[in-house]
Amino acid sequence: MEVARAVADAINAEAGSRPDRALDRAAARGLILREEAKQQEGGHLSADEAARMLGISKTSVLERYKKGRILGWREPRQNAVRFPYWQFSVDGMLKGLPEILVILGHSTHIDDWGRIMFFLNSRESLRGERPLDALRQGRPREVERLAWSDVE
Secondary structure: OHHHHHHHHHHHHHHOOOHHHHHHHHHHHHHHHHHHHHHHHHOEEOHHHHHHHHOOOHHHHHHHHHOOOOOOEEEOOOOEEEEEHHHEEOOEEOOOHHHHHHHHOOOOOOOHHHHHHHHHOOOHHHOOOOHHHHHHOOOHHHHHHHHHHHHO
């Protein structure tokens, strides 16, 4: 997180308040948001750890990731995929999450981080709650409707 903040600070110092550097400032904000998201709700797991949580092989976890059936992101420094811890439950995947991932998979404009942030950002349509909270409370239909509205 400290490295991300240092990089963001450097980008912002270079860009200043110049209008033509707004995209640079947005990229700096995005860098910090991603680093914060990586640490939310228990942090993240390796493919091996995710495989143990699901009771399947590492290869199967990576295949699910490639097919959009599990949330994760590529970590270039480690040349590995990392998986948010919060998507798992004692029974495997958080109930309702796989169905919502199928819906989000219909979009060509939502990438790995877009899908992760879908679950972590609060929404007015959920009375200020996050989709993750609604799923945990057993309200998958509300989250499904929200996912379809993001896809369309």
